[in-house]
Amino acid sequence: MTDPTRRWRTFAALALLLPAAGMAAAALGSVSLPAVSILASLSGAAGLPLAGLPGLGEAGEAIFWVVRLPRVILAAIVGGGLAVVGASLQSVFRNPMADAGLLGVGPGAALGAVLSVRLGWSADLFLALPLAAFAGALGAALLVYALSHAGGRPSLHGLLLTGLAVSALAGAGTSVLLVATEEFRVKTVLFWLAGGLEGRSWPHVRLALAFIGAGVAALVLFSRPLDVLSLGEDEAAALGLPVHPARLGILALAALVAGTATAVAGSVPFVGLVAPHALRPLVGPLGRHLLPAAFLGGAVLVVLADLAARTVSPHLDLPLGSLTAFVGAPYFLVALRLHEGRT
Amino acid sequence: MTQPGTGPDVSFRIEARGLSVARGSRRVVHEVGLGVRPGEAVALVGPNAAGKSTLVRALAGLLPAASGGVWLEGRPLREWNRDAAARAVALVTTDDHEGPGLLTVEDRVALGRYPHRGPFRPLGTDDRHAVGRALVLTGIAELAGRRLGTLSAGERQLATLARGLAQEPRVLLLDEPAAHLDVGHQLRLFRILDLVRAEGVAVLAVVHDLQRAAAWAERVVLLARGRVACSGAAGDVIGGPEAARAFEVAIRAHAVPGLAHPLYTFEETS
Numbered sequence A: 001m002t003d004p005t006r007r008w009r010t011f012a013a014l015a016l017l018l019p020a021a022g023m024a025a026a027a028l029g030s031v032s033l034p035a036v037s038i039l040a041s042l043s044g045a046a047g048l049p050l051a052g053l054p055g056l057g058e059a060g061e062a063i064f065w066v067v068r069l070p071r072v073i074l075a076a077i078v079g080g081g082l083a084v085v086g087a088s089l090q091s092v093f094r095n096p097m098a099d100a101g102l103l104g105v106g107p108g109a110a111l112g113a114v115l116s117v118r119l120g121w122s123a124d125l126f127l128a129l130p131l132a133a134f135a136g137a138l139g140a141a142l143l144v145y146a147l148s149h150a151g152g153r154p155s156l157h158g159l160l161l162t163g164l165a166v167s168a169l170a171g172a173g174t175s176v177l178l179v180a181t182e183e184f185r186v187k188t189v190l191f192w193l194a195g196g197l198e199g200r201s202w203p204h205v206r207l208a209l210a211f212i213g214a215g216v217a218a219l220v221l222f223s224r225p226l227d228v229l230s231l232g233e234d235e236a237a238a239l240g241l242p243v244h245p246a247r248l249g250i251l252a253l254a255a256l257v258a259g260t261a262t263a264v265a266g267s268v269p270f271v272g273l274v275a276p277h278a279l280r281p282l283v284g285p286l287g288r289h290l291l292p293a294a295f296l297g298g299a300v301l302v303v304l305a306d307l308a309a310r311t312v313s314p315h316l317d318l319p320l321g322s323l324t325a326f327v328g329a330p331y332f333l334v335a336l337r338l339h340e341g342r343t
Numbered sequence B: 001m002t003q004p005g006t007g008p009d010v011s012f013r014i015e016a017r018g019l020s021v022a023r024g025s026r027r028v029v030h031e032v033g034l035g036v037r038p039g040e041a042v043a044l045v046g047p048n049a050a051g052k053s054t055l056v057r058a059l060a061g062l063l064p065a066a067s068g069g070v071w072l073e074g075r076p077l078r079e080w081n082r083d084a085a086a087r088a089v090a091l092v093t094t095d096d097h098e099g100p101g102l103l104t105v106e107d108r109v110a111l112g113r114y115p116h117r118g119p120f121r122p123l124g125t126d127d128r129h130a131v132g133r134a135l136v137l138t139g140i141a142e143l144a145g146r147r148l149g150t151l152s153a154g155e156r157q158l159a160t161l162a163r164g165l166a167q168e169p170r171v172l173l174l175d176e177p178a179a180h181l182d183v184g185h186q187l188r189l190f191r192i193l194d195l196v197r198a199e200g201v202a203v204l205a206v207v208h209d210l211q212r213a214a215a216w217a218e219r220v221v222l223l224a225r226g227r228v229a230c231s232g233a234a235g236d237v238i239g240g241p242e243a244a245r246a247f248e249v250a251i252r253a254h255a256v257p258g259l260a261h262p263l264y265t266f267e268e269t270s
Helices: A003-027 A035-045 A057-092 A105-118 A128-149 A156-179 A183-194 A202-221 A223-229 A233-238 A243-265 A271-283 A287-311 A320-342 B052-059 B082-088 B105-117 B125-137 B153-166 B183-198 B210-216 B234-238 B241-247
Strands: B014-023 B026-036 B041-045 B067-072 B089-092 B171-175 B202-206 B219-224 B227-232 B249-254 B263-268
Touching (some): A003 A035, A003 A287, A035 A057, A105 A156, A128 A202, A128 A243, B041 B183, B052 B202, B105 B125, B125 B183, B153 B183, B227 B241, B234 B249
Parallel strands (some): B041 B219
Antiparallel strands (some): B014 B026, B014 B067
């Protein structure tokens, strides 16, 4: 199969998979909603009422529009955003193992978010939490970048170890804040550590759409400089790309997206690693193909992970972040082994 | 070679004048004067750590001059706009094998059009033409759809060279382009450089193999401890006392009937 054929088949599969996953996530749960009724409700809201289809009923309408739909959309935006960030960081660092979580961006965002909860800012100002998460993400990314480049070009191990150290540092800060947090806020703080979409509603969707949407759009728009950066510092500079400003700009966009994702969903690890890694062989490494594919793939992953988080146990909601880690960590270990075996 | 104190020599397409370059706090290149004319092939030779790679990167504008400077077509390189300079000067280095292995050869070569296209302009007719020509010239047109990770080291290096040619540069700088190549690929590479040169491109290549440098270059520049030790016709430079001193070997030239260049042998000096 030629590369373009494989690419278009992959995009077609993802474009079918995402609505299917979204429909499954909207229909299944403690109260099951019939898919045809969901379709009827959706088309009715779009101004095209379908006659003859059974409705959701008053309670069903409320569950669908107030609880399920915002949650599904949020899961898709968060998953898509994290996957695009992962793919972008992998190009910037020329390393298929780079990821927001491993590079300290996720833990940094969590620290910022927890700090804003601890200080009570987030209660006063809706935007305080995402801004704090963004600041934490950006700070961690810059710290990893500066530390790992201090002695020249970093190796895979140097980069991962620096990311690990900065992540541990951010985690330690989060733990200290957790101990120092009043009991009634501890549950809020724990939420960011475990990751989850319980009780998220339309304001969170709007927030995620604005910031993650803008960040993802900018990364896709600047995907060609991303491709040039993936050729290495010397070649990128010789092709006229201002290497350091470009890298910092991409890191800032990555921090914006990962920070917002953490602010609305807590830490959702490994999505940024798994989705691009699985899709790169199918659509190729060029940003204009990989980033949109990664967005769709990451969206499918998190929509399904959140569905599993809600439905696997009848008694309690599992943390979303734990579910993605259960899948992502073994995937990462296998991928790392294959990567090491090749070089 | 230009003398310090004279104006930039307009016959040189690219020229270093009194160029010193530092890597970190250490000065690696000292007051180098060197120029390449349109259509000229210059080989830069010298022992390890002589500053060859640093000099080539400074000529490409990747490293700033600590003193002196680089003139491109008679104008200081630092006054050139970044994109315009990248359209005029291409740098081809040894492929480090850490690049995107899933990228196809054609996409790799097309990234050489970046200085012409910038971040947003789609691939136009000119671009496609330049990419196609670079693929044909390097003889890898049949590999266009292959992914870099599936290529041999030699094919990968040719793809890197094709990227440089797709830039349609007026100056082509190469840092050990033949490092990973077997003898067949080496001959092919230098034949391609001759084709490029014949079109009026100024070509400067760091060449490790002195025999190859002698066979290919019109002019050889010997760099030792960051300074130009000697420059001129290949026979004079490689057979001369400066080369023996720089490499700390005895070099003997043997005339072989039917061969345009002498054959060199090297012996350790005790």
